[in-house]
Amino acid sequence: MGKLKKWKKSASLRTQLVTSFHLVLLFSILATIITAGAIVLCAIIFLIPNGLNPANYYEKKIPDVLAFVQKHESDVTSRSFQSRLEKEIPTEGIGYQILNKEGDVVYGSIEKTYIRSKRDLYSKLNSDIHDGTYFVKLYPLFNREKEVNGAVLLRYKLTLASSNPKDRLFIVGATFLLFSSPFLYFYLFSYLFGRRFSRKIEKPFNELIDASHKIQRNDLEFSLPKVQESRELDQLVHAFEDMRVALKESLTRQWKLEEDRKEMTAAIAHDLRTPLTIIHGHTEGLLEGSKNNLKRLDDYLQTIFRNTVRSIRLLDQLRDVSVLENVTFSVKKEPINIREFVESKGSEFELLSQKKDVYFSYMVHGEQEFFHIDPHLIAQAFDNVITNCIRYTPRGGKITWNITTQNETVLFEVKDSGPGFAQNHNKKLFEKFYREDQSRGSTEGNAGLGLYIAHSIVQNHGGEIEAYNQKEGGAYIKIELPLT
Incomplete structure (x- = not known):
């Protein structure tokens, strides 16, 4: 179990992304199933006991409406018949229009115009008219001479929401939720897993950014922790840490060389001061007349020679150190x-x-x-x-x-x-x-x-x-x- 946990922590970004995608898909499916079950359960508890009309509930009412209309064909086209007709037509689910033989609307509950002329009327009798989600049917009306005296137009829907107007809000909401829940859950879980994943990789990236700012300020006294979120991030942080260590070592060597160079210059300057002072003093003595004393002249020249050799030796050592410490050596x-x-x-x-x-x-x-x-x-x-x-x-x-x-x-x-x-x-x-x-x-x-x-x-x-x-x-x- 410990090995498995370790493998998960060091898995590659690709593996983690693929795993996250499958988890998002799985959780979305499970949540959708649970939501659908909850909707069905609510329908069973609240709708079915009160009586739930089928989707074709109003379609089944049409034969009764037509029978009533045909029974009173001669009176239906009269505007005074509207109130009586609306007692027979369930207007909450069926819309209607009464047309005369010229195709004009005499009265009805539908504002939209479906028939525009007498010719249009005759061409669409006993046929279906398509209007989006509505089913529109046109039935002829005859007078006593069995001539077409007009038509009745009926419009309805074959949906649970339209068949149950009292429960329409619940049915529409449940239907919308049922069909949209897979997308909503997929978006939700994608956001949650994405946020979780971004938080995992945000910390090491912030540490790298902070480390780069410290390096800009010549602050190398820090170390980057080991990253276990992903293999690639661990490699990146490890490489950055190696670079920091190498840079620190390089700068430390450079700073040490600079300090050594300053120290060496000061030491050589200090050591050169003694022989040069001696040479200067003895040269002054010679210029002031000691050159006439052969014994003193020889002693002065020997002293000047020894200190000249000493000065040359010091300068040679300074040159040798500079050569040896040069990066191109x-x-x-x-x-x-x-x-x-x-x-x-x-x-x-x-x-x-x-x-x-x-x-x-x-x-x-x-x-x-x-x-x-x-x-x-x-x-x-x-x-x-x-x-x-x-x-x-x-x-x-x-x-x-x-x-x-x-x-x-x-x-x-x-x-x-x-x-x-x-x-x-x-x-x-x-x-x-x-x-x-x-x-x-x-x-x-x-x-x-x-x-x-x-x-x-x-x-x-x-x-x-x-x-x-x-x-x-x-x-x-x-x-x-x-x-x-």
């Missing part, structure tokens, strides 16, 4: 030899490490020769990761870079002997603008974007990047990339 992979790639980058990292008196080593394990990457982006990711290790590894420290190729992936492991990461901050390391030490990051030109950029590049390649602290101390960063 896509990775352009190509087959790259793993050993050649590692050796090229390894030699660069060795030189950088030597400048800080840090030992750097790398090793490739495995038999796979190629992997499919965007070489410039992956190189940039490792630049950000390993230069970060070099930055925080003390002099005399050690950095190792191990690469292991497997069946479907290549694993890059970077370990250093630095201070490692703050506890419970492993997941935050790859967030935009995250810096464990604000003062240290600022002096080093770090805007908290390096690991975020590396994380974005790895993810766009379908890989994973993670960061931990080693048990013996130092940072451990793992990057896993697919070979294809």
Whole structure:
């Protein structure tokens, strides 16, 4: 029973309309039958006991009327005979006219003219004249010489209402109701079922209209309820809800990107202010005469150079983030030899490490020769990761870079002997603008974007990047990339 009820609630609009039509038809037939039964019952109770004349009641009176007229044929055409004749004719059901031999009406109870001439009179004698629902008959009148002296015209109806003038109102009303009730009931039940059906679908449509108005106002904090009135409406509401969710996610991402962009611009502007202020101050010193002091000149130029490099690094990071977050960004992979790639980058990292008196080593394990990457982006990711290790590894420290190729992936492991990461901050390391030490990051030109950029590049390649602290101390960063 529960399953049947569920099916009814989720039936299609077509099924519901067809079902409603059949119910309207069935209820109309049943109501018509009940109405007819009630009319018959009322007739049995109120009419039949009092005597109900048949439809041809007045037609049966015509022979008696004709017999009386024929008995007094010579007097009937006289106007003085009217009162006597009307005592014999039941005028409540039979109308009459007495015509002379010229076809003119002498007297009668009918105003309408049926005979217009003597010739018309003779042509219609003993015949029926059609007049809508009336039966009109014309009978001749003879004088003593057996010549046509005129005619009597009788008009009557063969209906229950005309045969029972006292009960005419009831009979006419019952007849009208009996014949019109199927149409009246069909209209009534169509209206009721239509109103019920419209109420069922009105609510979800109103909710959709209200939802569209909310979306116009950028209000997406709502949800549409499940519709059980029909399968099509449920699909429509479900599709609209999916659109709302997708739109909300899209706008949330857009708003977040906008907020991130504002935050990034503010952060870069803040971080650029320090090196630019230093450059500006040292340049003023040179212009004021420090250029004549060779020792001070060298110190000033070295400071200006370091802060220029720092400013360029910050602007490069800003550009990289903008590129990665652009909706049109896509990775352009190509087959790259793993050993050649590692050796090229390894030699660069060795030189950088030597400048800080840090030992750097790398090793490739495995038999796979190629992997499919965007070489410039992956190189940039490792630049950000390993230069970060070099930055925080003390002099005399050690950095190792191990690469292991497997069946479907290549694993890059970077370990250093630095201070490692703050506890419970492993997941935050790859967030935009995250810096464990604000003062240290600022002096080093770090805007908290390096690991975020590396994380974005790895993810766009379908890989994973993670960061931990080693048990013996130092940072451990793992990057896993697919070979294809």
